[in-house]
Amino acid sequence: xxxxxxxxxxxxxxxxxxxxxxxxxxxxxxxxxxxxxxxxxxxxxxxxxxxxxxxxxxxxxxxxxxxxxxxxxxxxxxxxxxxxx
Numbered sequence: 001x002x003x004x005x006x007x008x009x010x011x012x013x014x015x016x017x018x019x020x021x022x023x024x025x026x027x028x029x030x031x032x033x034x035x036x037x038x039x040x041x042x043x044x045x046x047x048x049x050x051x052x053x054x055x056x057x058x059x060x061x062x063x064x065x066x067x068x069x070x071x072x073x074x075x076x077x078x079x080x081x082x083x084x085x
Contacts, residue, residue, distance in 0.1 A: 007032040016057040019066070027070060033063065034072040040084040049073070049082050 007028055010016055020026040037052045038044065044052075046064075053060035067073040073082045 011056070014056065019057065019059065019062060026066065030063075030066055030070050030072055034067060034084055038073065038082075038084045042083065044082045046080065046082065 010018075010020065010025075010029055016029070020029055033053070033056065037056075038049075049064055050060045053063045057063055064073070068075055068082075071085065074085050075082050
């Protein structure tokens with residue numbers, strides 16, 4: 001299991017240096033981001049998701065796609081609303 005210290009090595013001054021290429025490491029990062037940036041009891045617009053992810057990395061679209069692909073964020077059928085399962 002990942003500890004906060006493991007994931008913190010990926011950040012400098014709160015910003016993600018790079019999205020990990022290795023799937024296991026990327027999954028650790030994505031789990032951390034989902035837990036820290038998104039409340040499971042709240043729905044988010046795509047703009048809100050983008051803004052939250054932009055606080056940690058410029059490629060918010062890739063992070064959003066990875067979060068959805070991993071099932072850590074769920075998008076409504078029309079794609080307008082996201083939530084954490």
